[in-house]
Amino acid sequence: MAELQKSYPWTRTPLVACGPMRLIALSKLAFEVSNAGGLGFIGAGSDASILSAELEKVKQLQTSSSNFGSETSALPVGVGFLLWAGDKLLDDALPLLESYKPAAIWLFAPTEPQQLTKWTEAVRRVTQSKTKIWIQVGTVKDALEATKLCQPEVLVVQGTDAGGHGLEKCAGLIPLLPEVDDAVTAHCRAEGIAKPTMIAAGGIMDGRGAAASLALGASGFVMGTRYLASPEAVIAKGYQHAVLKAADGGINTARGKLYDTLRGTTDWPLHYGGRGVLNESHRDAEKGMSVKENKRRYDEALKLGDDGWGENARLTTYAGTGVGLVTEIKSAAAITEEVRGDAVSILKRTSSKL
Amino acid sequence: MAELQKSYPWTRTPLVACGPMRLIALSKLAFEVSNAGGLGFIGAGSDASILSAELEKVKQLQTSSSNFGSETSALPVGVGFLLWAGDKLLDDALPLLESYKPAAIWLFAPTEPQQLTKWTEAVRRVTQSKTKIWIQVGTVKDALEATKLCQPEVLVVQGTDAGGHGLEKCAGLIPLLPEVDDAVTAHCRAEGIAKPTMIAAGGIMDGRGAAASLALGASGFVMGTRYLASPEAVIAKGYQHAVLKAADGGINTARGKLYDTLRGTTDWPLHYGGRGVLNESHRDAEKGMSVKENKRRYDEALKLGDDGWGENARLTTYAGTGVGLVTEIKSAAAITEEVRGDAVSILKRTSSKL
Numbered sequence: 001m002a003e004l005q006k007s008y009p010w011t012r013t014p015l016v017a018c019g020p021m022r023l024i025a026l027s028k029l030a031f032e033v034s035n036a037g038g039l040g041f042i043g044a045g046s047d048a049s050i051l052s053a054e055l056e057k058v059k060q061l062q063t064s065s066s067n068f069g070s071e072t073s074a075l076p077v078g079v080g081f082l083l084w085a086g087d088k089l090l091d092d093a094l095p096l097l098e099s100y101k102p103a104a105i106w107l108f109a110p111t112e113p114q115q116l117t118k119w120t121e122a123v124r125r126v127t128q129s130k131t132k133i134w135i136q137v138g139t140v141k142d143a144l145e146a147t148k149l150c151q152p153e154v155l156v157v158q159g160t161d162a163g164g165h166g167l168e169k170c171a172g173l174i175p176l177l178p179e180v181d182d183a184v185t186a187h188c189r190a191e192g193i194a195k196p197t198m199i200a201a202g203g204i205m206d207g208r209g210a211a212a213s214l215a216l217g218a219s220g221f222v223m224g225t226r227y228l229a230s231p232e233a234v235i236a237k238g239y240q241h242a243v244l245k246a247a248d249g250g251i252n253t254a255r256g257k258l259y260d261t262l263r264g265t266t267d268w269p270l271h272y273g274g275r276g277v278l279n280e281s282h283r284d285a286e287k288g289m290s291v292k293e294n295k296r297r298y299d300e301a302l303k304l305g306d307d308g309w310g311e312n313a314r315l316t317t318y319a320g321t322g323v324g325l326v327t328e329i330k331s332a333a334a335i336t337e338e339v340r341g342d343a344v345s346i347l348k349r350t351s352s353k354l
Numbered sequence: 355m356a357e358l359q360k361s362y363p364w365t366r367t368p369l370v371a372c373g374p375m376r377l378i379a380l381s382k383l384a385f386e387v388s389n390a391g392g393l394g395f396i397g398a399g400s401d402a403s404i405l406s407a408e409l410e411k412v413k414q415l416q417t418s419s420s421n422f423g424s425e426t427s428a429l430p431v432g433v434g435f436l437l438w439a440g441d442k443l444l445d446d447a448l449p450l451l452e453s454y455k456p457a458a459i460w461l462f463a464p465t466e467p468q469q470l471t472k473w474t475e476a477v478r479r480v481t482q483s484k485t486k487i488w489i490q491v492g493t494v495k496d497a498l499e500a501t502k503l504c505q506p507e508v509l510v511v512q513g514t515d516a517g518g519h520g521l522e523k524c525a526g527l528i529p530l531l532p533e534v535d536d537a538v539t540a541h542c543r544a545e546g547i548a549k550p551t552m553i554a555a556g557g558i559m560d561g562r563g564a565a566a567s568l569a570l571g572a573s574g575f576v577m578g579t580r581y582l583a584s585p586e587a588v589i590a591k592g593y594q595h596a597v598l599k600a601a602d603g604g605i606n607t608a609r610g611k612l613y614d615t616l617r618g619t620t621d622w623p624l625h626y627g628g629r630g631v632l633n634e635s636h637r638d639a640e641k642g643m644s645v646k647e648n649k650r651r652y653d654e655a656l657k658l659g660d661d662g663w664g665e666n667a668r669l670t671t672y673a674g675t676g677v678g679l680v681t682e683i684k685s686a687a688a689i690t691e692e693v694r695g696d697a698v699s700i701l702k703r704t705s706s707k708l
Contacts, residue, residue, distance in 0.1 A: 013708060140602040140678065160514070160604065161526045171604030172515045172526025174566055175557040175676025179602070182679070203529040212528050212566035214704050248494040248533070250514065250525030322529025324494065325536070344708045350568050351701035354367060 004153065004197050004219070007132055008103055010068050010076055012037035014210070014343060015220025016336050017199060018227050019043075020080020020106050021164060021318075026050070027057035029232040030077040032332035034103075035065050037340070040332070041078040041106055046085035046267065048092035055079075055100040074130045078104030083115045084269055090119055098126035106156065108136040109165065111269055113145050120150040136201070138167040143180040144187055147196060155184065155196045156222060160255070161203025163225040163320035168255060168273045173202050177216040205325035207342020211350070214343060223339065225320040230332040238306030240329070242317040245310070246277045247324030252311070253277050258285050259316040262298040277317040279310065358507065358551050358573065361486055362457055364422050364430055366391035368564070368697060369574025370690050371553060372581050373397075374434020374460050375518060379578075380404070381411035383586040383686050384431040388457075389419050390690035395432040395460055400439035400621065402446035409433075409454040428484045432458030437469045438623055444473055452480035460510065462490040463519065465623055467499050474504040488553070492521040497534040498541055501550060509538065509550045510576060514609070515557025517579040517674035522609060522627045527556050531570040559679035561696020565704070568697060577693065579674040584686040592660030594683070596671040599664070600631045601678030606665070607631050612639050613670040616652040631671040633664065 005011060016038035018025055022045035030040030042058075044051050058077050062068055068076050079102050081089060097105065105123055110116055120133050132153040135146040143155055157180050158166055159173035170176070177200055188195040200213035201222035213221040227233055228243045246252055255275040260266055262281055276282075284294055301314035308315040319326075330338070359365060370392035372379055376399035384394030396412075398405050412431050416422055422430050433456050435443060451459065459477055464470055474487050486507040489500040497509055511534050512520055513527035524530070531554055542549040554567035555576035567575040581587055582597045600606055609629040614620055616635055630636075638648055655668035662669040673680075684692070 139605050141605070159526060159528070161529050167604070169605045169608070171675035172513060172528060172557055174513070174527050174563045175515050175559060175674065175679060176604060178560065178562045179676065179678045203526055205529060206532065208532040208570050209528045211569035214708075215565035215569050215700055216562050250521070250530060251493050251495070251523045254523070320529065321525035322533065324533045325529060344705070346569055347701060347705035347708060351698070351705045354568075354698045354701060 003194070004132070007074070007153070008039060008076070010034065010037060011039060012340060014214055014340060015039060015199065016340050017041065017220060017222045018332065019201065019222045019224035020078070021224055021228070022082070023050070024228065024234050026234050027054040027061065027077070029227060029230065029234070029332050031058050031061045032232050033227070033336050034076040035067055036333035036336035038336045039078060039103060041080045041104070043080050044093070045080070046082040046089060048089055048096065051079065051093060051096050055096060055102065059100065074101045074103045076103055078102050078106055078134065080106040080108065081119070083107055083110035083119065084267060090122060094122055094126055097123055097131055101127045101130045104132045104134045104154070106134040106136060109269060109272055113149055116146055117149045120152065134199070137180070138170045138176070140179050140183045143184055147184050147187060151193055152196050154199050155180065156199045156201050157218070159202030161321040162201060163253070163275050163323070164318040165268065165272050165274045166202065166255065168271055173200055173213060173216060177213065177218060181217045203320050203322045205320070205322040207339050207346050209322065210339050210343035211346040214347060223335070225323055226326055226335055226339070227332060228319065229326045229329045230335055231329060232332045236306055236309065238309035238315065239317055241306070242277060242309040242311070243319050243323055243326055244328070246317065246319060249319070249321035249323045253319060253321055253323065254282065258282060259318070261291055262295050263316060274318055275320060277311065277319055277323065279314060279317065280312055281314045357548070361428070361507070362393060362430070364388065364391065365393060366694060368568055368694060369393060369553065370694050371395065371574060371576045372686070373555065373576045373578035374432070375578055375582070376436070377404070378582065378588050380588050381408040381415065381431070383581060383584065383588070385412050385415045386586050386686035387581070387690050388430040389421055390687035391694070392690045393432060393457060395434045395458070397434050398447070399434070400436040400443060402443055402450065405433065405447060405450050409450060409456065413454065428455045428457045430457055432456055432460055432488065434460040434462060435473070437461055437464035437473065438621060444476060448476055448480055451477055451485055455481045455484045458486045458488045458508070460488040460490060463623060463626055467503055470500055471503045474506065490555070491534070492524045492530070494533050494537045497538055501538050501541060505547055506550050508553050509534065510553045510555050511572070513556030515675040516555060517607070517629050517677070518672040519622065519626050519628045520556065520609065522625055527554055527567060527570060531567065531572060535571045557674050557676045559674070559676040561693050561700050563676065564693050564697035565700040568701060577689070579677055580680055580689055580693070581686055582673065583680045583683045584689060585683060586686045590660055590663065592663035592669065593671055595660070596631060596663040596665070597673050597677055597680055598682070600671065600673060603673070603675035603677045607673060607675055607677060608636065612636060613672070615645055616649050617670060628672055629674060631665065631673050631677065633668060633671065634666055635668045
């Protein structure tokens, strides 16, 4: 963590990051999280077309804040990429990364592990390693592979409770993070290399989950679903309202390929699925409705605007199993500060009682 | 928690419990956990036939220990029951519970919620409430229902990472426990009733998971899989060896009905499944092998004894996703003391760094 904080001098401990939710986490949300002492990520996804404008906006916002000293040589946000998109994404992104030098790139969902190496080497080269490499993993196997291939500065360890896309087969953070940590620590010791910082993701909604992740051995944590309920998220009101309303996510969300199928985002490697709140599309699919008819109704629902979302409607509400803990809209800065503060006070209070 | 400790004066904080693993957690394991300041459970399961002998053994063991003062009016272990077994189980168990007054009964998997009420009322009556009511839940809905119906002393909140049987659809502990806690706290405040103590289960293998569960708001935690690797567990060497060998449980375990089908334990309500380590039976089922042929091969494998277990063999290795954190055999007392101590020191160390 000490190493990371040297790279990100505006951040406070523990590090709070906002997940790079594709086309939802853009410059405003990412900047506000960083401006509150965290690290926000822009969700570029599989396409760099929005990236230039969003990075430029962050650069402008940065000049308006006194929170980023002159010692900050990197742009104080990160960018998340979906590596299955292929070489074109790297080709398009690389000049922008060279020019803006974001604090981090977050690499997720390669079609093959060598893509991780390709991105890592190219980005380190063009940014003189000012842009740090964050790699998202969900198994011990992938964590070891990423560490061996890339020696990333950060491993984002994502458990099964995460909203949106993640591994179809995956453990929760409570067993996953310690096992990843043990395996990666042993490998790095044996090889005499620096151990990546562990950042936890998946199901963290408030100070309690955050405190738990630190007890598991993480140096910081990511929230995604929680930031959906911020005014800075680029999200339809209907989607946001569905997030506030959903509860008991273990039974009222599911991970799978249905929502990708309906939305036409079918390029994901097969072992990933998207977790969303159960709705009419899901129930109809379970009852055996054809994909074609389900998609037709989905496309119809798109015309309803905000009314298209909800448990009795059809549009996709990607969210984690902890969605029931998200009950009000707060600014991204307030969320960042509250969860960071609560995590610390919960740990102090819990340990003082023992 | 204060209330619970009054009932269990031999226990230390935080409370460590051993899950009532059916026919694996018997008098010896349960007693050793309690004797080390925790609370062990005997896994009676769906049949009370072993119960009389096991409770009597605990009674004998208790007389050999100075850890249980005369103020202990209940037998210092609990008993776990599977409520789908029906009225006969209650009828058979009730005289034994009346006679031995175990510290707790752990109620799990009713066919209908009214069974919880029936058990709770009967057991409180015959034990003069000396036997405390622990009810296992895996959703916010079930937690509220159990609280309303029974006002149990304890809610065991089990997340999806648990080994053996649990809900097919379930969140991990990080989001689940806080949401259950919030909902139950609000209900109990509104009704002016005592709030059940929250005990966490599912994926806790060592001090890190234990510390995390306390940060989430639990007063104690349950381990199951971890105790499989103790000499006191009644478990075949082949099964135990398979537990020590398995790793990366997010991808190498799965929850489902296959192992129940092969073993012939098919009376579970449909929304429960058993999590076990993937093996040849699982792979053959995925490849489309008929249940009949798979079962024939399973029955053949039974003849192999200890060689019947393993990732390339066929017998069932029920275990949680954190099975990779279980790497050596230790006495149940050593596990209990180590995890309790580590949980405390991890919380103190983590909070002191913040």
